[in-house]
Amino acid sequence: MQQTFYEAVGGAETFRKLTARFYEEVAKDDIVRPLYPEEDLGPAERRMRMFLEQYWGGPHTYSDERGHPRLRMRHNPFKIGPLERDAWLRCMHTAIASIDSDTLDDAHRRALTDYMEMAAASMVNSAF
Template identity: 60%
Template sequence: MNKIPRGTLQEQTFYEQVGGEETFRRLVHRFYQGVAEDPLLRPMYPEEDLGPAEERLALFLMQYWGGPRTYSDGRGHPRLRMRHAPFTVDRAAHDAWLKHMRDAVDSLGLAEEHETQLWNYLTYAAASMINTAD
């Protein structure tokens, strides 16, 4: 029986398949470039510098998709809904978030199957953060 060599696509995590840390950092950086100019989303970030928020999202996404566990090592369980509870996340915020994330995903030039898998997760995650009726 032929064994599949180590390191082949079947063994790689999504994180590895799409290019690892560099890909997720590019995604999140592009996303926050949009957020920085967004009149609805920008006020949700109390820090003057979006760098810490960018770092947290990059580390979370890397961990979620099979990369290093740096996020949990530093912040514990993600508890996304709890962490977003102090903010009013309505349909307009959801739509704005996805607009910037769509631009960021498109900028990566991923293979269609990876783009679809990533986008499906992001749309699910965005919908689950809504905590205020329109």
């Protein structure tokens, strides 16, 4: 059977590291951090991790708990313009860069980065 992307990049441990580093960056970011309604970023980190694991062929815990992702709809309460998109992507690029190349080879790194750029662009809901 063919390996999923999730398995090919090291499974749960890689997604744990990626989202942990991403939220470390979010916590320091003056543009993105204020958008998060909760003081504790832990639950948001967990939702993001479950979503990404599911998207890349891992466990379906996200939809078991949250239903259909409907990410654009779920982001409607937050103003996401070009600045917020770019700040979010900066955090994500840093998180991806923190995964070593034995775990994430060039092709998988490219695929993950392309996806994040596409997904961030599709979440924009404000022109400014």
